[in-house]
Amino acid sequence: MDVFVYGTLTAPDRVAEVLDAYAFVGAARLEGLHAVEGRYPTLAPGGATGGRLLRTDDLAALDAYEGVDEGLYVRVSVPLAGSDDHPDDAAVYVGDPDRLDADVVWPGTGPFPERVRAYLRNNEVHVTVPPER
Template identity: 70%
Template sequence: MDVFVYGTLTNPAQVAQVVDSYTFVGAAVLEGLHPVEGRYPTLAPGGSVGGRVLRTDDVSALDAYEGVDRGLYVRVSVPWDETAESLGDDAVAVYVGDPDRLAVGDAVSWPGAGSLGDRVERYVATNEVTVRPTD
């Protein structure tokens, strides 16, 4: 699975502590979401953020690291932009943190009702959020 990483997991030494096997596919930009700082970094609607695409089969280890089961982050699927068709997977996983649980400094509002995962997925689907390789 391809995963867009924008925080601590851009560091190979950190990734090696989390998953057994991985490779970095290359640099990329996540269009449609921007970073916000808090106890841990997360994303908010609008803007863009640079990062890397990580390929691994050990998604359960990444979920555990990101605290998905504790509600700290949700994993959502973001499509590649049209220039990335040759990269294999149709989409890239992206971890988005719960701004209330991560004590972010900026006000972050995901529109709509429902769980954080539902609101983020709906935003991605309706606002041209994509991952674009930059290498």
């Protein structure tokens, strides 16, 4: 699975602490969400952010690192536009701004994960990979 990373997981040393097997597959850009600083980086509606694609089969380890079970982050899937050697989708972790003390407002009502998924359904959000040179 390809995972778009934009914060602490862009650092190889940090990734090596979390995952036994992984590969960075290159630079990427997330269109439709922009990075916001809080206690940890998170994403907010609109704009774009640069990052990297990380390839791993161990999403459980990433979920644990990102605190998915505790509601700190939610993992979502967004379309991935790239070359044929990439899957059709990439995972993206979005942090709950209330839990991360980030100045972000997600539209809608209901629990945070539902608001993020609704935004993704109703807006153009995708990851792009620059063409290889």
